[in-house]
Amino acid sequence: MTRTSPPVEEVRADLWSVPVPIPDSPLRYTLTYLIAAEGGLVVVDPGWDTDAGWNALAEGLKAAGAAPADVTGIVVTHIHPDHHGLSARLRAASGAWVAMHPAERESLAALRSQSADSADGDLAWLRRCGVPGDVAAELAMRVGSDHPFWGMADPDVLLEHGDSVPLAGRQLQAVWTPGHTPGHLCLHEESENLLLTGDHVLPRISPNIGLQPHAAEPPLAAYLRSLEFVAAYDTAEALPAHEYRFHGLASRVRMLLAHHERRCDEVIEILRRLGPATTWQVTTELTWSRGWAAVTGFMRRAALAEAGAHLQHLADSKRVSATSRGPDQADIYAIRD
Numbered sequence: 001m002t003r004t005s006p007p008v009e010e011v012r013a014d015l016w017s018v019p020v021p022i023p024d025s026p027l028r029y030t031l032t033y034l035i036a037a038e039g040g041l042v043v044v045d046p047g048w049d050t051d052a053g054w055n056a057l058a059e060g061l062k063a064a065g066a067a068p069a070d071v072t073g074i075v076v077t078h079i080h081p082d083h084h085g086l087s088a089r090l091r092a093a094s095g096a097w098v099a100m101h102p103a104e105r106e107s108l109a110a111l112r113s114q115s116a117d118s119a120d121g122d123l124a125w126l127r128r129c130g131v132p133g134d135v136a137a138e139l140a141m142r143v144g145s146d147h148p149f150w151g152m153a154d155p156d157v158l159l160e161h162g163d164s165v166p167l168a169g170r171q172l173q174a175v176w177t178p179g180h181t182p183g184h185l186c187l188h189e190e191s192e193n194l195l196l197t198g199d200h201v202l203p204r205i206s207p208n209i210g211l212q213p214h215a216a217e218p219p220l221a222a223y224l225r226s227l228e229f230v231a232a233y234d235t236a237e238a239l240p241a242h243e244y245r246f247h248g249l250a251s252r253v254r255m256l257l258a259h260h261e262r263r264c265d266e267v268i269e270i271l272r273r274l275g276p277a278t279t280w281q282v283t284t285e286l287t288w289s290r291g292w293a294a295v296t297g298f299m300r301r302a303a304l305a306e307a308g309a310h311l312q313h314l315a316d317s318k319r320v321s322a323t324s325r326g327p328d329q330a331d332i333y334a335i336r337d
């Protein structure tokens with residue numbers, strides 16, 4: 001199978017889609033969007049910070065008749081490095097403002113202070129999930145001074161739900177869709193009937209919904225609500241940050257809702273089989289697309305956070321009981337009768 005990236009495309013008048021490569025990732029690229037108007041040029045999700053990524057972004061800008069120095073604003077749907085990575089470099093080259101939802105600014109600050117506080121808190125969390133000691137050492141967050149978020153841009157502009165992106169000549173509205181991250185944003189342009197969906201809704205992949213230590217709200221409940229919210233944009237073309245553009249948001253939303261319902265049912269099934277169990281035990285028993293043995297390194301952490309989010313959701317909806325046994329002991333989950 002050939003693994004080529006899609007071309008730079010002009011999706012609408014003065015709106016381009018640019019694939020920016022992600023190193024060593026099955027996702028392969030982020031779809032960065034360039035949106036121009038008489039009032040400036042906005043880049044949505046500049047992509048991962050590598051030279052190859054920078055060159056791809058510059059190529060895209062060139063196709064749009066512009067250069068990095070012409071960019072007036074940067075909006076990130078969320079702060080993951082495949083979206084927000086290049087923002088700092090692009091801001092330095094252009095003087096553009098950087099915009100995000102306030103909850104993403106908080107997450108960036110929380111990540112930095114958490115890493116400054118050493119890895120103790122993280123190891124404690126892994127213990128509460130029941131991760132065996134040797135595995136915990138392997139999974140513990142290694143957030144050295146080379147971690148991408150240290151170099152990431154803090155925002156100059158905050159976009160709350162319903163706010164307009166500051167770009168004269170176009171009406172791009174922020175739609176707050178917490179779940180994948182606490183401050184994830186979609187962007188709606190009514191006149192063009194399109195919704196930039198970031199990682200909230202992708203055509204084939206189900207985005208990771210995992211526990212995040214600094215999230216204000218249980219992530220799965222937030223995600224399910226945010227999914228139902230964007231189903232109302234069903235007539236809009238969806239412009240996601242990965243894979244490809246698509247129509248039929250409401251039906252895609254129904255599939256994602258069903259996916260999480262099945263996942264919750266599977267967790268219940270596992271607890272029925274195992275009896276009371278830890279998050280780690282449930283994680284290793286869940287179905288993973290290439291099998292648990294193929295889930296290695298950072299993916300194990302994401303898997304653990306995902307199982308944790310479903311267990312928390314089941315506990316909040318009273319289908320499962322959660323028992324905390326103290327700071328150094330694993331929490332235990334069991335089916336409620």
Ligand SMILES: [Zn+2]
Pocket residue numbers: 080082083199241242
């Ligand atoms: Zn992404």
